Amino acid sequence: MAKDIKISLLLDFYGSMLTEKQRRIVEYYYNDDLSLSEIAENEGITRQGVRDFVKRAEGQLLEMERKLGLARKFREMMDGFQKIEEAADRIREYNRHYIYAREIDESAKQILEITQKLCE
Amino acid sequence: MAKDIKISLLLDFYGSMLTEKQRRIVEYYYNDDLSLSEIAENEGITRQGVRDFVKRAEGQLLEMERKLGLARKFREMMDGFQKIEEAADRIREYNRHYIYAREIDESAKQILEITQKLCE
Structure with missing residues (x-):
């Protein structure tokens, strides 16, 4: 997995494989540049909860690219x-x-x- | 999902998202053109077991293409x-x-x- 492939690119690419809530949260974070606290308020969950969502989604996106390599291609x-x-x-x-x-x-x-x- | 996109194409594309055993069985079936009985013998499982593996893997491949549409693209x-x-x-x-x-x-x-x- 090349370091220069960015999460927001992977999100465009594989985002539809995430759950709706995961995708919404990660899009707030990466595409709309909201802070963890702002997202937490929007979603009615804790800041740590948002962080966990983002980390897990990042892991899934990176894993998909590691296996498929389609974003790079x-x-x-x-x-x-x-x-x-x-x-x-x-x-x-x-x-x-x-x-x-x-x-x-x-x-x-x-x-x-x-x-x-x-x-x- | 277009009907003309074939399972073996999807397998080339998304096969690495299947488990190793799933992929092996589906490749026997679609790429090597083995029969269900031949695969059952190779794998030491029942013919119905092979059929279930193939059906489930097909479902996953078609679902990935439905969501991502990358094979068509x-x-x-x-x-x-x-x-x-x-x-x-x-x-x-x-x-x-x-x-x-x-x-x-x-x-x-x-x-x-x-x-x-x-x-x-």
């Missing part, structure tokens, strides 16, 4: 799409300035449409 | 990479025959390298 793909987009832009740009080949422009445009659709 | 990405590759091949081909622009060939080659690396 997805991020690699997103980085790949980004680089593909840049290369397709360079092709279009060069083609537009120096060549004007319709065939090349259309294929490069198709590449951009695919990456944009998949990265939505 | 990955497959869409793989299809996307395939189409990107075809478009990059067309660009190189056209460029090689009619234009000979080094800039275009290099960018198209980069696209192909990225898709090949990510689809390994």
